[in-house]
Amino acid sequence: MRGVIGNERAQALLERALAGDQARHAYLFTGPEGVGKTTTALAFARALLCQRRASGQSDACGECASCRKVASGNHPDLTIIEPLKENGKQKFWITVNQLREAERLATLAPSESDHRVFIIPAMRRIKEGTANTILKTLEEPPPGVTLILIANEAGEALPTIRSRCQPVQFNPIAPDVIARALRERWNVEAAEAERLAGLANGRLGWAVRAHEQPDTARQREEALARIAAMATQAVDERMRVAATLGADNASARAALDLWTLWWRDVTLAANGARRLLTTGEPRRAAERVGPAIGPERARVFLETLLAAEATLDVNANPRLMMENLALDLPTALVARPRGA
Numbered sequence: 001m002r003g004v005i006g007n008e009r010a011q012a013l014l015e016r017a018l019a020g021d022q023a024r025h026a027y028l029f030t031g032p033e034g035v036g037k038t039t040t041a042l043a044f045a046r047a048l049l050c051q052r053r054a055s056g057q058s059d060a061c062g063e064c065a066s067c068r069k070v071a072s073g074n075h076p077d078l079t080i081i082e083p084l085k086e087n088g089k090q091k092f093w094i095t096v097n098q099l100r101e102a103e104r105l106a107t108l109a110p111s112e113s114d115h116r117v118f119i120i121p122a123m124r125r126i127k128e129g130t131a132n133t134i135l136k137t138l139e140e141p142p143p144g145v146t147l148i149l150i151a152n153e154a155g156e157a158l159p160t161i162r163s164r165c166q167p168v169q170f171n172p173i174a175p176d177v178i179a180r181a182l183r184e185r186w187n188v189e190a191a192e193a194e195r196l197a198g199l200a201n202g203r204l205g206w207a208v209r210a211h212e213q214p215d216t217a218r219q220r221e222e223a224l225a226r227i228a229a230m231a232t233q234a235v236d237e238r239m240r241v242a243a244t245l246g247a248d249n250a251s252a253r254a255a256l257d258l259w260t261l262w263w264r265d266v267t268l269a270a271n272g273a274r275r276l277l278t279t280g281e282p283r284r285a286a287e288r289v290g291p292a293i294g295p296e297r298a299r300v301f302l303e304t305l306l307a308a309e310a311t312l313d314v315n316a317n318p319r320l321m322m323e324n325l326a327l328d329l330p331t332a333l334v335a336r337p338r339g340a
């Protein structure tokens with residue numbers, strides 16, 4: 001599957017399925033936001049639907065009518081199930097009617113190829129009571145049907161659904177892979193590529209967006225500096241920052257993403273690692289804070305952050321969550337530079 005970067009194990013598994021003409025009826029792609037799950041799902045769909053893909057090959061030709069229709073988002077045998085828009089704004093939930101319609105489409109023969117592909121880019125957008133609507137397709141899949149369900153955490157899909165899917169795990173992409181892709185594919189100059197890769201937290205998707213919208217990277221750098229500063233602040237100051245970060249779900253998610261990124265560096269530094277993920281002042285701060293806090297406390301807090309990130313969608317009160325994290329945050333007052 002040309003054009004997909006990183007996550008070689010996941011790619012290899014899907015390429016073998018394509019080359020052997022043995023695509024499964026259902027896949028569950030899991031992994032953090034922005035590491036290429038949807039891009040991979042689309043590349044897989046394009047290869048399945050391509051009219052000119054030779055047998056034994058895993059690459060779509062990229063030129064046939066089918067490939068062009070997938071690229072422009074109007075292939076009749078590819079259905080992407082996302083929440084509907086209302087007055088230009090996307091709703092949060094996928095409705096039961098959308099799933100019923102997909103279920104009905106799945107029973108029809110494909111109109112232009114041998115396959116029908118359904119992609120659900122965010123399983124967390126399906127309510128628990130609604131999810132079972134797709135069970136019938138999963139239990140008795142019509143020939144040629146492939147469902148690709150995408151989730152940040154496997155827990156977003158019910159066990160009854162999970163057990164019927166082939167799991168495919170996606171991981172954050174290493175900063176040097178992101179930097180290289182930015183240089184080679186998007187013609188970003190070397191220093192800028194490294195800066196963006198250091199801020200991306202393994203998410204190529206974010207790095208590409210930040211390259212296209214320069215303000216995005218600057219804002220993220222400022223937010224990262226604020227979060228790094230918390231580790232040396234007194235508790236009332238930390239609580240004040242936490243309340244701002246947890247103003248709503250979206251801002252809490254963005255803050256947690258940065259917090260885990262920076263805290264990974266603190267954990268690496270606590271363990272004596274030289275190669276950190278971030279660059280600039282956040283990196284220097286992690287180098288001071290990590291050894292002062294020590295490997296064990298750093299690891300425990302990183303796990304707390306990751307757990308918080310995983311439950312954010314079901315947590316009704318992001319502000320309370322951020323304040324609790326600010327309280328639990330191991331601080332490194334001793335790590336302040338002399339004279340500060």
Ligand SMILES: [Zn+2]
Pocket residue numbers: 050051052053060061062063064065066067
């Ligand atoms: Zn093609």
